[in-house]
Amino acid sequence: MKATSSLLIVLSSLFSFTIAFEMPPTFKRPGGVGGLTEKGLLDMLSRMTTYFHSMVDPRTDRFYYRCLPVSQKRIHEHCAIRDMGSAWDTVTLLRFWREESDLPEATKARLNAAVCRTIEAFSSSFESTKHGNFITLDRKLMLEPPNIAHNAFLILATVGAVRLGLLEDNEQKKVLPPINDLANSILAMQRENGAFRIHFDHDDIYSGIEFYPGEACLALLDAREVASNHPSLLSADSRQAIVPAMERAFAFYSNFYYEGNVGSRYTSFFGNWQVQSFVRLWDSLRDRRDSESVQEASAIADYILDLCCGIVASQPWKALAHGSYDRLSTVEIACGLEALADGTLVALECSQKKLASQYWHAVVQAVHFLEAVQEQVPKDSVGYGGLGYGLQVQEQRLDVTGHAVNALTKVYKVHHENANKLASLRVEL
Numbered sequence: 001m002k003a004t005s006s007l008l009i010v011l012s013s014l015f016s017f018t019i020a021f022e023m024p025p026t027f028k029r030p031g032g033v034g035g036l037t038e039k040g041l042l043d044m045l046s047r048m049t050t051y052f053h054s055m056v057d058p059r060t061d062r063f064y065y066r067c068l069p070v071s072q073k074r075i076h077e078h079c080a081i082r083d084m085g086s087a088w089d090t091v092t093l094l095r096f097w098r099e100e101s102d103l104p105e106a107t108k109a110r111l112n113a114a115v116c117r118t119i120e121a122f123s124s125s126f127e128s129t130k131h132g133n134f135i136t137l138d139r140k141l142m143l144e145p146p147n148i149a150h151n152a153f154l155i156l157a158t159v160g161a162v163r164l165g166l167l168e169d170n171e172q173k174k175v176l177p178p179i180n181d182l183a184n185s186i187l188a189m190q191r192e193n194g195a196f197r198i199h200f201d202h203d204d205i206y207s208g209i210e211f212y213p214g215e216a217c218l219a220l221l222d223a224r225e226v227a228s229n230h231p232s233l234l235s236a237d238s239r240q241a242i243v244p245a246m247e248r249a250f251a252f253y254s255n256f257y258y259e260g261n262v263g264s265r266y267t268s269f270f271g272n273w274q275v276q277s278f279v280r281l282w283d284s285l286r287d288r289r290d291s292e293s294v295q296e297a298s299a300i301a302d303y304i305l306d307l308c309c310g311i312v313a314s315q316p317w318k319a320l321a322h323g324s325y326d327r328l329s330t331v332e333i334a335c336g337l338e339a340l341a342d343g344t345l346v347a348l349e350c351s352q353k354k355l356a357s358q359y360w361h362a363v364v365q366a367v368h369f370l371e372a373v374q375e376q377v378p379k380d381s382v383g384y385g386g387l388g389y390g391l392q393v394q395e396q397r398l399d400v401t402g403h404a405v406n407a408l409t410k411v412y413k414v415h416h417e418n419a420n421k422l423a424s425l426r427v428e429l
Contacts, residue, residue, distance in 0.1 A: 036364050041412045042100070044371055048405050049093055051385030053107050055086075055398050061110075061117040063087075067396040069383035080122065080142040082399040084153035087118040089402030091160030096409045098164070115161050120175035122154055134185040135178065136200050147199045148189055149212040151182045152219035159219075159226040159233065179233045183223050186216050187238070187245055194252030209256070210266040214273025217249055221280040246281045247296065254303045267314040268336035271307040272403075275339035279304055279346060286349075301350050308343030309355070311336045312362050320365050325391045330373050334387070334403035337366040341410035348421050357425040363411055370404050 055064045055074065063086045065077040090111050097103045103111075125138035127146070136146035137154060158177055161167050167176050189197040195205040196213045224242045227234040253274060256262070262270045278300050285297040311317055316332050319325075340359045347356035373391055377383045386401045388394040415422060 036367055036411075036415070038412060038416060040371070041367070041408055041415075044367075044374060045093070045096065045405065045408055045412070047374060047385035048401055048408075049097065049103065049107065049111075049385070051383070051401060052086075052090055052093060052398075052405075053110050054382070054384070055386070056110050056114040058110070061113040062121070063114055063118065063398055065398060067383040067386055067398070069377045069381050069388075069394045069396070072382045074382065078143055080137070080144065081149050081153055082397070083118055084122060084150075084157050086398050086402055087115045087157035088153060088160055089399070089405050090115050091157065091164055091166075092406055092409055094164055094166075095160070096412075112166055115157065116166060116175055119154070119158055119161060119167075119177065123158075123175055123177035126178070126181075134188055134200050135181045136185060145199055145201055147208070147212060148186050148196055148216040149208070151186050152212075152216045155179055155182055155219040155223050156215075159223050162230055162233065163226050179223055180235055180238050183220055183234060183238055183242075186220060187241055189216075190245055190248065192248075194248035194250070196249065210262065210270040211273055213249065213253060214270070214277045217246055217277035218273065218280065221246060221277060221284075225280070243281070243284060246277075250278055250281060250296075250300060250303070254299075257303070257307070262310075264314060268311050268316070268332045268339070271311045272335040272339045275304050275307050275342050279342045282346065301346050304343055304346050305350075305352065305355055308340055308347075308359055311339055312358060317362060320369060321362070325369055325372065328369060328390060330370070330387050330390055331397075331400045331403055333366050333369055334400065334407050337363060337370070337407035338403060338410065340366070341407060341414050344422075345414050345418070348418055353425060356421075360422060360425055367408070367411060370408075 055067065056062070057064060057074075057076070062076070063083060064074040065079060065082065066075040067073070068075065094103070094108065094111055094115075102108070122137055122141060125141060126135050127138050128135060137150045139146055142150060154177055158167075158179060162176075185200075186196070189200070191197065191205070196216055197203055197205055198208050198212050220242045223234055224239055227239055257270070257274070282297055282300040282304065285293045285300070288294065288297070314336075316328055317336060319328060320333065340363050344356050344359045344363060347353075347359060369391075370387060373387045374385065376388060376391065376394055377386065383394065383396050386396045386398075387404055388396050389400065
């Protein structure tokens, strides 16, 4: 995801399946929506873990970017944001399995090495930008102009690795990037009205607004959370600055959404990153007792629920509800599922049972679609466990399965911790 023109090219490639993509000779059509089980979710995540393991080049400990099951090939391509994003997805998987059941040592070692090697690769050189005292990743490493999402994903990958203790030995400590400086550079890009400038070299706030600001907010809030146990990551001043900055961001981006500025093509993507970031802000405010915090937490919850309603009401999710899978984009459903998992939790906590039921029913349908996509690649094939671009398109990008990893780990947790509440919604689980 780069500038707007690049975004349109990428999205066009995802939504318009052509003969340029790898098409399977036959494909399995799902037999209908049945119940979800935690075992089924664990099986899907186990296969995705196998896939992530297979997408690490053992010669370099770096991630492959694309996988072509029909051609039996894995391909390296340079995309800095997605490469760091894959490291973050991997620590999500590692954290999930640590809490549920540990992984085989060989798998864990391969994934740990890929995370550390990716962080090291993008931490080898930083640069100060032309406008202001900002630090960002070296454009010579990224092969593109720096923006807040580059800082964000390096923060997310690194604090995720710190959370797991992957960077604690002396050798790995060498790769720890300057999280405080990276976070402060994002904070310095915020205007008084709450909007974030996207690119460090100019003042535009709209190019990539569907993605980058939400990613940046999520990274800042995640860093703040991890720094409570690892105070060396952020200075006290930086920690204190994050929540007020997020409150200003909420005011701007919620108004941007309510004014109708998000195109229908971006509903799941904008909603995904906005929900993932502001659910963290909501969680930090909802236990406070002062009236201002209570009122703001309520407004944030309303925004999250409205974003989720927008996702469920969008055309792809309507098609999903009717079982029309053939033209659905995997990444769009996976991104929407990330948001709906969080949205279900917010709806349950806010006693919005009707909305929780609506979201969870959509969650069930989305998981079945992703399972159908996953089953297109047989066990003995390259790409087993990963997700193609759609039900009839086997070509894979690692970040697409990464979105599903984040979504399914959330779905599992929501169900595991709220089984009785979900059962009362009369949704078949």
